[in-house]
Amino acid sequence: MAAVSRNALCPCGSGKKYKHCCGKGETVSVDSLIERELVECMHDVLLFASERYEDEIVEVIAERPLEDRPEVLDFAVNLFVANWVIFCRPIEEKGTTIFSAYMRDRRYARWRPAVQAHVARWEGTVPSFDEIIHFDEDRRHLLVRDILTGKEKHVYLLATEEWPEMEKGDVLLGCLVPYKEEFTYFSTVFPVVKRSKERLVRALQAEQERSGKTGDEFLRNSFPLALDAAVSEFLWQLLDEAEWDDSEEEAVILELKRHEADASALLLSQATIFWRMYCAREVVDIENPTVYAAALRFFAGQMIEEDRISEEEAARRYGVSVEDVESTAMEFLLFGLETLDDEDDGDEEWFNDGGWDDDADWLDAAIDEWLDKVEQLLHRDGWDTDKVNRLIDEAINKWKKDGLLQGVNEEELREELENCVYEMFVERGFF
Numbered sequence: 001m002a003a004v005s006r007n008a009l010c011p012c013g014s015g016k017k018y019k020h021c022c023g024k025g026e027t028v029s030v031d032s033l034i035e036r037e038l039v040e041c042m043h044d045v046l047l048f049a050s051e052r053y054e055d056e057i058v059e060v061i062a063e064r065p066l067e068d069r070p071e072v073l074d075f076a077v078n079l080f081v082a083n084w085v086i087f088c089r090p091i092e093e094k095g096t097t098i099f100s101a102y103m104r105d106r107r108y109a110r111w112r113p114a115v116q117a118h119v120a121r122w123e124g125t126v127p128s129f130d131e132i133i134h135f136d137e138d139r140r141h142l143l144v145r146d147i148l149t150g151k152e153k154h155v156y157l158l159a160t161e162e163w164p165e166m167e168k169g170d171v172l173l174g175c176l177v178p179y180k181e182e183f184t185y186f187s188t189v190f191p192v193v194k195r196s197k198e199r200l201v202r203a204l205q206a207e208q209e210r211s212g213k214t215g216d217e218f219l220r221n222s223f224p225l226a227l228d229a230a231v232s233e234f235l236w237q238l239l240d241e242a243e244w245d246d247s248e249e250e251a252v253i254l255e256l257k258r259h260e261a262d263a264s265a266l267l268l269s270q271a272t273i274f275w276r277m278y279c280a281r282e283v284v285d286i287e288n289p290t291v292y293a294a295a296l297r298f299f300a301g302q303m304i305e306e307d308r309i310s311e312e313e314a315a316r317r318y319g320v321s322v323e324d325v326e327s328t329a330m331e332f333l334l335f336g337l338e339t340l341d342d343e344d345d346g347d348e349e350w351f352n353d354g355g356w357d358d359d360a361d362w363l364d365a366a367i368d369e370w371l372d373k374v375e376q377l378l379h380r381d382g383w384d385t386d387k388v389n390r391l392i393d394e395a396i397n398k399w400k401k402d403g404l405l406q407g408v409n410e411e412e413l414r415e416e417l418e419n420c421v422y423e424m425f426v427e428r429g430f431f
Helices: 030-052 056-061 071-088 098-104 115-124 193-211 214-243 247-257 265-281 289-304 313-320 322-343 364-383 386-402 412-428
Strands: 127-136 142-144 153-155 171-179 182-192
Touching: 030 056, 030 071, 030 098, 030 115, 056 071, 056 142, 071 127, 071 171, 071 182, 098 115, 098 364, 115 171, 127 153, 127 214, 171 193, 171 412, 182 193, 182 214, 182 386, 193 214, 193 386, 214 265, 214 412, 247 265, 247 289, 247 313, 265 322, 265 386, 289 313, 289 322, 289 364, 313 322, 364 386
Parallel strands: 153 182
Antiparallel strands: 127 142, 127 171, 142 153, 171 182
């Protein structure tokens, strides 16, 4: 920056002479003063939000609990949700955000005009996931590319703020705000190492496609969903990097990963966590790792209640017999139920939240799977009484053959299935 005459007007915009303003008794540059005040202003925005709108922020954070995440990750998640609420989530019917409220508050007026000019441009800020294309560490300059929109931006890291370690190829989660002709990150960033970048991109793009919105609009309206995907990928990365003491136990997870390269991080994480618990408490004779991997894939889908596949599909996908998958999956279920009993329900949530409860059994799972198939049929063909009755007959006969109907009144079961199908038909509007 060019030197400023002491008798010239101060570049900060105060209207005072430089010697009576930023140059008074100081040898630092105006740029450094503005940088320092911008950081102070960022912290003040966060303080304003926590003081005035704590309930609104806590309510959003509480909507997306994630158990057993590392403390540093827990802090990052809460901070970025708070940032999203501050800039994007309306707090009034008119669409006013917390940041808009801050701009109208008298505490904003205390910043010097040059700082206010920067801060006024922060309106409309949206979180982003940015890949580092170039990093000049000495000058604290970055060139980043938004992994959802493809837009590139030049970023300056404010000298008065502490930044985490980062390098080329990392993906940074943060809120970019205008700074001079470039951008800087509001408050902080969270780097996701490059090793998980491709999986993260796929997960975010999948969430975006489901939302039907463009990159910026998706993050503006549904950032917590994107954050969930990023956190799941980060936790899966930590689990995947953990070492195994037994190569045969590790071989099961390697088979799972080989067959499920595009599976969600949540499914892979749940499968790995359960398998580690199972191996820690049971003596496992692994003759064929692929059988255990197939059963684990089926069982994990049931636990998280998404990406479900049948035992037949798991057997086909992994090239093993259905009987082997069924018997191994039954071992997993019994282990899970015994674990709950042994721990006196102390750690019940890891199992219940995945889709199984104390009363769950294989018949419940079979009925759920059957109802999914019937729902697809109703959606495609509409109501057909004869076809529904035939499907009920076939299901009851199969479950009886599988030994799932011991002690079950078949007529009552038939009536219950008929009611379930009709209620589904009416609720979904398959007319």
